[in-house]
Amino acid sequence: MPDSPKIPPQHQDRMPAMEAPMEPAPDFAPRHPGTGKLAGKVALITGGDSGIGRAISVLFAREGAQLGIAYLDEHDDAAETKRLVEAEGSKAVAIPGDLGRKEQCVHAVEKTLEAFGRLDILINHAAQQYMDADFTELDEATLRRSFDSNVMSYVFCTQAALPHLPQGGSIICTSSVNAYKGNAALIAYSATRGASLAFARAMAQLLTPRGIRVNAVAPGPVWTPFIPGTFPAEKVEDFGSHVPMGRPGQPWEIATAYLFLASDDGSYYSGQCLHPNGGVIVNA
Structure with a gap:
């Protein structure tokens, strides 16, 4: 079982938060050589x-994919991820902008096509999370921001990508364990993740007959910038210790689910959701 480094109290006053200041640094690094999947x-x-998202990017690059990396305004994080992708021998284009706006989703797809000439896989992963004190x-502003980022961007990006996805293409939407069990401190976020799950399942019914698979991944507690960006410092300490495995997941452990669903390994999966959550049992 991977080591579980102690997480000290910490907080960032921004959402999305940044990866560079986190202690300890999230572990994104793939564990195995690429096989060209x-x-x-x-x-x-x-x-x-x-x-x-960084862990997915680096893992996909190791497996031979070229990448469009869309993000809001975390330019330093995006530049580092681009560097890591290139260190794997691949290429990436970084695309900043607010994906809650349809025109930015269209722009992200267009920039990816401009850079690489095709689009085979769409990972709808961008999200924001806010703690609901009461x-x-x-x-209303926070609620709308959450739904714009976590739901509307998934719809808009899928609309923009769909004309370009070939038969055999794959769409994967990020959901959350909170879509299944709820979270009294994250009501808006839980609602958006329920919506992204339902969206993936509905799109699977629409697109699987066309040879495009649509699935979801519902992570549990994972050590990412979400955590110091959402919670006060004292609630971040020992984050993730409540799950059966007694620790948070690391990003690399979650990225493998996306690789499975995006590659031919997942060729018989559509309308499904994988649950990398440290042993929490939920209704799938």
């Missing part, structure tokens, strides 16, 4: 600059 493929990964005080 995505050779010749092009993937657009939203939220691909940090956390799970549900009755949940303000």
